[in-house]
Amino acid sequence: MLPPIIGVVLQKGGVSKTITSVNLADCVARRLGKSCLIIDMDPQGNAGKLLGIPRNVTPSIREVLLDTKNEFPLQKVIRPTSVPRLYIAPSNINLASAESHLRIPELFPHPLKQLRRKLTEEALRDIALVMIDTPPSLGLLTVNVLHACNHVIMPMDSGSDFSFDGLDDMLDVIRAATSEDHAINILGVLLVKHDRRQTLCQSAHQATVTKFGPDAFETTIASSSAVKKSEMARQTLMQCERKSSAARDYMHLADEVIRRLKLTPAPAGVTEAPVAAEELASVGAGHE
Numbered sequence: 001m002l003p004p005i006i007g008v009v010l011q012k013g014g015v016s017k018t019i020t021s022v023n024l025a026d027c028v029a030r031r032l033g034k035s036c037l038i039i040d041m042d043p044q045g046n047a048g049k050l051l052g053i054p055r056n057v058t059p060s061i062r063e064v065l066l067d068t069k070n071e072f073p074l075q076k077v078i079r080p081t082s083v084p085r086l087y088i089a090p091s092n093i094n095l096a097s098a099e100s101h102l103r104i105p106e107l108f109p110h111p112l113k114q115l116r117r118k119l120t121e122e123a124l125r126d127i128a129l130v131m132i133d134t135p136p137s138l139g140l141l142t143v144n145v146l147h148a149c150n151h152v153i154m155p156m157d158s159g160s161d162f163s164f165d166g167l168d169d170m171l172d173v174i175r176a177a178t179s180e181d182h183a184i185n186i187l188g189v190l191l192v193k194h195d196r197r198q199t200l201c202q203s204a205h206q207a208t209v210t211k212f213g214p215d216a217f218e219t220t221i222a223s224s225s226a227v228k229k230s231e232m233a234r235q236t237l238m239q240c241e242r243k244s245s246a247a248r249d250y251m252h253l254a255d256e257v258i259r260r261l262k263l264t265p266a267p268a269g270v271t272e273a274p275v276a277a278e279e280l281a282s283v284g285a286g287h288e
């Protein structure tokens with residue numbers, strides 16, 4: 001049985017897909033006291049950068065995606081990060097050319113379902129949740145994510161140029177990836193860079209609640225300078241800016257996600273379960 005797999009999707013850049021993938025995975029891991037895996041499907045490799053993974057790291061998710069000889073199970077590219085219980089299958093710029101390779105029918109008879117095939121081959125026994133970061137496009141990489149995930153989170157920038165532009169195209173692509181044997185649940189639409197005091201943000205919030213109803217997350221993520229600081233420190237918010245409003249919001253979002261997915265949090269009173277040494281050893285073995 002695979003754990004819940006969440007794609008963080010929207011074809012716009014700069015809407016906090018990467019920040020959300022990394023920080024939400026970190027907060028869920030802390031709350032559950034279990035390991036979470038980030039799969040980076042964006043050739044920009046920003047999730048890995050944020051977690052201090054070296055540039056041009058190989059093997060990467062590209063090798064997994066283009067594996068035709070069963071040489072690269074996902075397990076082979078999963079690495080531990082500086083955060084206990086947070087693992088990553090990193091990407092790099094070479095992933096950009098993967099789309100043209102996937103279009104060679106002799107090699108890939110099912111180019112849209114390659115990531116799904118690789119994920120279902122894996123046991124992922126010790127992983128409680130998989131979060132997939134995606135590129136800002138509706139191309140083959142994003143479509144592969146949609147065929148592999150069972151939930152999506154769509155972040156929307158609450159700030160200056162808030163609009164639902166492009167959202168219908170995204171929903172169409174999600175629908176097209178849905179079939180009788182593959183449901184995709186909208187886990188939530190998430191307002192990010194939200195400033196409650198700003199009228200623009202308030203109307204963005206109202207518009208989102210009106211359009212999506214219960215599909216809009218109750219939690220919003222504050223606009224916070226801590227996010228930039230954590231990017232520069234190459235650490236998660238909980239590692240270096242844990243008192244910030246954004247860190248607090250991602251912890252609340254983790255609670256909401258855990259509720260929506262009906263997962264079991266760590267025992268009452270434990271806000272961050274400690275890590276047992278054997279847990280650390282059990283996932284991502286084979287890397288430092």
Ligand SMILES: Nc1ncnc2c1ncn2[C@@H]1O[C@H](COP(=O)(O)OP(=O)(O)O)[C@@H](O)[C@H]1O
Nearest residue numbers: 013014015016017018019193222223224227228
């Ligand atoms: N809550 C936030 N507050 C302030 N800045 C943010 C917040 N979330 C993201 N950002 C900034 O927005 C930029 C884009 O975020 P990113 O996660 O890289 O977007 P995407 O992955 O969708 O392209 C980053 O430079 C980041 O610093």
Ligand SMILES: [Mg+2]
Nearest residue numbers: 017018042046
């Ligand atoms: Mg990104």
